[in-house]
Amino acid sequence: MDVPSKDVARINRRPTVIDVARMAKVGASTVSRFLRGVKVKPEIAERVAHAVKTLRYQPDGMARALRIGRTNTIGIVLPKVSNVFFSQSVQVIEEEARQRNCAVILLTHQDRIGQQMDQLSTLRRYRVDGVIIAATAGTAAEDVWSALPGVPIVAFDSHFSPEVDSVLLRNRDAGRLATDHLIRHGHTKVACVTGKPQVYSFEQRISGYKDAMDAKKLNPHLITALDYEQLRFLLAATIRGKNRPTALLSLSDFATLTILTTFSELGIKLADALPLIGFDDFGFAALVDPPLTVIRQPIEKMVRYAMNTLFRRIEGDLEGKAHQIMLPGDLICRRSCGCV
Amino acid sequence: MDVPSKDVARINRRPTVIDVARMAKVGASTVSRFLRGVKVKPEIAERVAHAVKTLRYQPDGMARALRIGRTNTIGIVLPKVSNVFFSQSVQVIEEEARQRNCAVILLTHQDRIGQQMDQLSTLRRYRVDGVIIAATAGTAAEDVWSALPGVPIVAFDSHFSPEVDSVLLRNRDAGRLATDHLIRHGHTKVACVTGKPQVYSFEQRISGYKDAMDAKKLNPHLITALDYEQLRFLLAATIRGKNRPTALLSLSDFATLTILTTFSELGIKLADALPLIGFDDFGFAALVDPPLTVIRQPIEKMVRYAMNTLFRRIEGDLEGKAHQIMLPGDLICRRSCGCV
DNA sequence: CTGTTAGCGCGTTCAA
DNA sequence: TTGAACGCGCTAACAG
Numbered sequence: 065m066d067v068p069s070k071d072v073a074r075i076n077r078r079p080t081v082i083d084v085a086r087m088a089k090v091g092a093s094t095v096s097r098f099l100r101g102v103k104v105k106p107e108i109a110e111r112v113a114h115a116v117k118t119l120r121y122q123p124d125g126m127a128r129a130l131r132i133g134r135t136n137t138i139g140i141v142l143p144k145v146s147n148v149f150f151s152q153s154v155q156v157i158e159e160e161a162r163q164r165n166c167a168v169i170l171l172t173h174q175d176r177i178g179q180q181m182d183q184l185s186t187l188r189r190y191r192v193d194g195v196i197i198a199a200t201a202g203t204a205a206e207d208v209w210s211a212l213p214g215v216p217i218v219a220f221d222s223h224f225s226p227e228v229d230s231v232l233l234r235n236r237d238a239g240r241l242a243t244d245h246l247i248r249h250g251h252t253k254v255a256c257v258t259g260k261p262q263v264y265s266f267e268q269r270i271s272g273y274k275d276a277m278d279a280k281k282l283n284p285h286l287i288t289a290l291d292y293e294q295l296r297f298l299l300a301a302t303i304r305g306k307n308r309p310t311a312l313l314s315l316s317d318f319a320t321l322t323i324l325t326t327f328s329e330l331g332i333k334l335a336d337a338l339p340l341i342g343f344d345d346f347g348f349a350a351l352v353d354p355p356l357t358v359i360r361q362p363i364e365k366m367v368r369y370a371m372n373t374l375f376r377r378i379e380g381d382l383e384g385k386a387h388q389i390m391l392p393g394d395l396i397c398r399r400s401c402g403c404v
Numbered sequence: 405m406d407v408p409s410k411d412v413a414r415i416n417r418r419p420t421v422i423d424v425a426r427m428a429k430v431g432a433s434t435v436s437r438f439l440r441g442v443k444v445k446p447e448i449a450e451r452v453a454h455a456v457k458t459l460r461y462q463p464d465g466m467a468r469a470l471r472i473g474r475t476n477t478i479g480i481v482l483p484k485v486s487n488v489f490f491s492q493s494v495q496v497i498e499e500e501a502r503q504r505n506c507a508v509i510l511l512t513h514q515d516r517i518g519q520q521m522d523q524l525s526t527l528r529r530y531r532v533d534g535v536i537i538a539a540t541a542g543t544a545a546e547d548v549w550s551a552l553p554g555v556p557i558v559a560f561d562s563h564f565s566p567e568v569d570s571v572l573l574r575n576r577d578a579g580r581l582a583t584d585h586l587i588r589h590g591h592t593k594v595a596c597v598t599g600k601p602q603v604y605s606f607e608q609r610i611s612g613y614k615d616a617m618d619a620k621k622l623n624p625h626l627i628t629a630l631d632y633e634q635l636r637f638l639l640a641a642t643i644r645g646k647n648r649p650t651a652l653l654s655l656s657d658f659a660t661l662t663i664l665t666t667f668s669e670l671g672i673k674l675a676d677a678l679p680l681i682g683f684d685d686f687g688f689a690a691l692v693d694p695p696l697t698v699i700r701q702p703i704e705k706m707v708r709y710a711m712n713t714l715f716r717r718i719e720g721d722l723e724g725k726a727h728q729i730m731l732p733g734d735l736i737c738r739r740s741c742g743c744v
Numbered sequence: 745c746t747g748t749t750a751g752c753g754c755g756t757t758c759a760a
Numbered sequence: 761t762t763g764a765a766c767g768c769g770c771t772a773a774c775a776g
Contacts, residue, residue, distance in 0.1 A: 078553070080753055091763035096755055105761070120550070125529040126475065127753035129466045130768050137509075137530075144495060151491035155484060158512050167530055169477075170510045172498050189465040190477075190507055210460070213418075321687045328691060347661045348686075351668060353693035420769055431747035436771055445745070467769035470752050 079119040087115040099123060129191065138374065139169045139187035141180065141197040148317050148346040149361065150198070153220070156367040157196065164375060166193070175200045175260060184211035194374045196220050201262040216377035218370045222264045223388070229377065231370040231389045235265050238359045238393035239272025239313070242341040245357075245395060246311045249339060249402040252282055255302070255309035258319050259295050261288040269315050269343070285309055292322050299326045303338075311402075314342040324352065339402040341395075355398035362391050419459040427455040439463060469531065478714065479509045479527035481520065481537040488657050488686040489701060490538070493560070496707040497536065504715060506533070515540045515600060524551035534714045536560050541602040556717035558710045562604050563728070569717065571710040571729045575605050578699045578733035579612025579653070582681045585697075585735060586651045589679060589742040592622055595642070595649035598659045599635050601628040609655050609683070625649055632662050639666045643678075651742075654682040664692065679742040681735075690738055697741035699733040706731055 085092045088111040098104050098112045115121070129135040140157055142150050154170065161168045169190060173180035180200055187195055194216040197208075205225030208217060219230035239256075246254045256273045258266050270286065277284045287302055289295040299322065302308065314320040320342035327334050334340065334354065342349075345360040369389045376382035397403050425432045428451040438444050438452045455461070469475040480497055482490050494510065501508045509530060513520035520540050527535055534556040537548075545565030548557060559570035579596075586594045596613045598606050610626065617624045627642055629635040639662065642648065654660040660682035667674050674680065674694065682689075685700040709729045716722035737743050 078753095081755090082753080085763090092754085093756075093764085094762060097762090100755090103761085108762090122525065122528055124470075124531065124753055126466050126469045126531055127768090128755075130464075130470055130752090130770090131754045131756085133768080135466065145485065145498070146492045146495040151494075152486045154491075154494075154510070155486040155512070158485070158510060162511075165526075167509045167511070167526060169507050170494070170498060171502075171507070172495070185462065186505075186507060188462055191464065191466055318687075321691075324688075324691045346688075347658075348664075348688045348692055351661075351664045351692045352688055353691070418769095421771090422769080425747095432769095433748080433771070434746060437746090440771090443745085448746085464769050467752090468771075470754090470768090471770045471772085473752075 078124070079121045080124070081121075084112065084115045084119055084121050087119060088112045134193055135191050136166050137169055137190060137192045138166055139171065139183075139190070139192040139195040141171045141173055141183050141187070141195065141199075143175045143198060143200060144172050145170070148344050149221070149363065152363045153367055156364050157371065160367060160371040164371075173200055175263070177202050181207060181211060184208060188212050188215070194218070194378045196370055196374060198222050199224050199264075201260070201264065216374055218374045218377075220366070220370045224264070225386075226388070227386050229373045229386045229388075231366050231373070231391075232265065233361050233366070234390045234392045235268035236272040236275070238343070239269035239315075240276045241272070241393070241395055242313050242343075242359055243273045243276035245397075245401060246313065246339060246341060247276060247280055247282070249311070251311040251339065252280075253285065253307075253309045254282070254311045254313060255285040255287050256313045256315065257287040257295070257299065257323060258315035259289060259292050259322070261286070266315050273313055292318065295319070295322050296326045299323060300330060303327070303330070303332065310338070312338060312340040314340060317342065317344040317346060319343075320356065334400070340400045342400075343393075345396055349396075350398055354400045357398045357401035357403065358396050359393040360396050361393055365391055418464070419461045420464070421461075424452065424455045424459055424461050427459065428452045474533055475531050476506050477509055477530060477532045478506055479511065479523075479530070479532040479535040481511045481513055481523050481527070481535065481539075483515045483538060483540060484512050485510070488684050489561070489703065492703045493707055496704050497711065500707060500711040504711075513540055515603070517542050521547060521551060524548060528552050528555070534558070534718045536710055536714060538562050539564050539604075541600070541604065556714055558714045558717075560706070560710050564604070565726075566728070567726050569713045569726045569728075571706050571713070572605065572731075573701050573706070574730045574732045575608035576612035576615070578683070579609035579655075580616045581612070581733070581735055582653055582683075582699055583613045583616035585737075585741060586653065586679060586681060587616060587620055587622070589651070591651040591679065592620075593625065593647075593649045594622070594651045594653060595625040595627050596653045596655065597627040597635070597639065597663060598655035599629060599632050599662070601626070606655050613653055632658065635659070635662050636666045639663060640670060643667070643670070643672065650678070652678060652680040654680060657682065657684040657686060659683075660696065674740070680740045682740075683733075685736055689736075694740045695738035697738045697743065698736050700736050701733050702731050 081092045081095045084095045095112055145151050145154055158168050171183040173183055177200055196218050198220050199222040203224040219228050221232055223230045274284045287298050289298055314323055342356055342358045345358045349356040349358055373387055421432045421435045424435045435452055438449055485491050485494055498508050511523040513523055517540055536558050538560050539562040543564040557568055559568050561572055563570045614624045627638050629638055654663055682696055682698045685698045689696040689698055713727055
C-alpha cells in the first residue's frame with residue numbers, strides 16, 4: 065500500500081506537493097525541485113517520480129502563478145476572429161504559444177473602444193504575461209499602459225504609438241502597389257472601397273492608394289462607410305451614377321464580399337466589366353467568378369515576429385526602443401484585375 | 405495626502421486588498437465584501453470605493469482562484485480554428501463566455517490524439533472550470549475524464565460517449581437530406597467525398613448518405629482520403645475513370661475547396677456538368693461559379709446550447725444523465741445542385 | 745456589521 | 761542535498 069492511511073480521506077481531492085512528498089517520504093521542496101529539473105539524488109528522484117505518477121499529480125498553475133508572479137499566459141485581443149486574416153492569425157499564434165508552453169486567452173473587441181478597454185482590464189485580472197493586440201481606431205497608448213501596467217504589449221496589424229512594438233503589413237506600399245497595377249491596366253477612374261476607414265491598416269492602405277493616384281494626377285475616389293449595410297447602398301448608387309469608376313480596390317475580404325454580393329444582386333457581371341483587386345487571400349478567392357487578384361499578407365511571418373518580440377520583452381531579452389516591423393504584401397495576380 | 409507614508413515604498417507594486425484596506429482605514433475583509441457586492445455601511449463603502457479608484461486596484465484573479473477554487477476560465481479545444489465552422493464557433497463562444505465574465509483559453513489539437521491529450525493536461529494545470537471540446541476520432545471518455553477529473557465537459561461537433569453532454573448537427577439526417585436532393589434531381593451515381601472520414605461528424609454524414617442511397621437501391625461511392633493531397637489524386641482519377649459519378653456530396657468546406665480547385669486545374673467546368681452539394685455555408689459560397697448549394701449548420705444555436713449546458717454543469721444546476729442535443733441543418737439551395 | 749486570522753498550493757528562503 | 765517555515769493575494773470562518 066503506497067498511500068499512508070492518513071491520506072485516504074484526501075483521495076478525492078486534487079493531490080498537492082505535500083501529498084507527493086508524503087508518499088515519497090521527502091520534503092515538499094524536494095518535490096518542487098525535482099519537478100523543475102533541479103538536481104536531486106537519483107534514488108530520491110525515483111521515489112518522487114513514482115509518487116507523481118501514481119497520484120497523477122500535476123502542479124497547480126494558479127498557485128505557481130501566485131508564487132512566482134508569472135502565469136504562462138498571454139492575452140490576444142482582436143476585433144473578431146471570424147474572418148480570414150484573424151482566424152489564420154489565431155491559428156498560428158496558438159501554435160507559437162504552445163511551443164513556449166504558454167496558453168492563449170482570446171478576447172475580441174469588435175472595434176468598440178470601450179469593449180477593448182474592458183478586455184484589457186480582464187487581461188490584467190488574469191495577470192497575463194503579455195498581450196498581442198489588433199487595436200481599434202482611437203486607441204491611446206497611455207490608456208493601454210495604464211490598463212496593463214508593466215505588461216509587455218505588441219500591436220499587431222495596428223499601430224497606436226511609436227513607443228509600442230508593432231508588427232504590420234507595409235499597408236501603404238501595398239495600397240500603392242495594387243493601385244499602380246490597376247492604373248497600368250489603363251484605368252484612370254480607380255475607386256477605393258472599404259468599411260471602417262478609420263482603422264489604422266485601412267487608413268494606410270488609403271494613403272497608398274492616394275499616393276498612386278496623385279502620382280498620375282488622377283482623382284482619388286473613396287467609397288467608404290462605417291457599416292457594411294451603408295457600404296452596399298453607396299456601392300449601388302455609385303455604380304449606377306454618373307461618376308462610375310472603371311476599376312475597384314477593395315481593402316478587406318469583407319469589403320470584397322460586399323462588393324461582389326451587391327453587384328451580383330444588381331445583376332452586374334463583374335467579370336470583365338469592372339476589374340478589382342482585393343486584400344487578403346483565401347481558399348475560394350481563385351474560384352469566384354472571376355478569380356480574384358489579391359494582396360496576400362504574410363500572416364505566418366507576421367505572427368512569428370510578433371510572438372518573438374513579445375516573448376523577448378517578457379523574458380527581458382529586449383530592452384529599449386520599440387521595434388516597428390513592417391512586412392511587404394504580395395500581389396497575387398489572377399483574373400479579376402484584368403490580367404489574362 | 406491619501407497615501408500613508410508607510411505605503412510609499414510600495415507605490416510600484418500592484419496594489420492589494422491590504423493596501424486598499426489601509427487607505428480606507430478598514431479591514432481587508434470589508435474590502436473583499438465591498439468588491440463582491442455584499443452589503444457594507446454606505447459611509448464605509450464610499451471610503452473603500454475611493455481607495456479602490458485612486459489606487460487603481462483590481463483583484464488578482466490568480467489569488468482569488470486559488471482561494472475559492474474557481475478560475476472563471478473555460479477551455480476550448482478544437483482541431484483548428486482556420487476554417488469557417490470553427491472560426492465562427494470561436495467567435496460566438498467568446499461572446500457567450502464574456503457575458504458570463506469568463507475568459508476563454510483556446511487550444512487546438514489538429515486531429516492528433518496525442519496532442520489532444522496534451523491540451524487536456526494543459527487545461528488541468530490551468531484549472532479551467534469547464535471544457536468545450538471538438539474531439540478527434542478515437543477519443544475515449546475515460547481518458548478525457550482522467551485527464552480532467554471533476555471538470556464538466558461538453559462535446560461539440562463530436563461525440564465520444566453517451567455519458568458526456570454533447571451538441572451536434574443532426575449529421576446523419578443532413579447527409580440524407582443532401583443526398584436525397586441530388587437523387588431527386590435524377591442522379592443515380594452520387595459520390596460522397598471527404599477527408600478524414602473517421603471524424604465522427606463525417607462518419608455520421610456518410611451514414612446518412614448511405615441511407616439515402618440504399619433506400620433507392622443505389623450503390624454508394626465513397627471518395628475519401630486521410631489527407632487532402634491524396635484526395636486530389638483520387639478525385640482526379642475518379643473523374644477521368646470509368647465509374648464517373650454524375651453528382652457529388654462534399655462533407656466539409658475544405659473538401660469542397662479541394663474538389664473545386666482540382667477540377668478547375670483539370671479544366672473541368674463544374675457548372676452544369678457535375679452538380680454538387682457541400683457542407684458549411686460561408687460568405688463567398690454564393691459567389692463561386694456555380695453558386696454553391698450547401699447544408700448550413702446553426703452555429704450560433706449550437707454554441708449557445710453548448711455553453712448553457714456547460715455552465716449549468718459548472719454551477720451544479722444540472723445533475724444526472726448527459727444531454728445529447730442535436731440540431732437540424734438547413735439546405736440552402738443555390739445553383740450547384742442543379743436547381744435553377 | 746466589522747476586523748483578525750488561517751490557509752488555498754506553490755516556490756523559496758534558511759538551518760541543518 | 762534536504763526539510764521546515766514563510767508568504768504570494770485573496771476569501772471564509774470566527775470573534776467582537
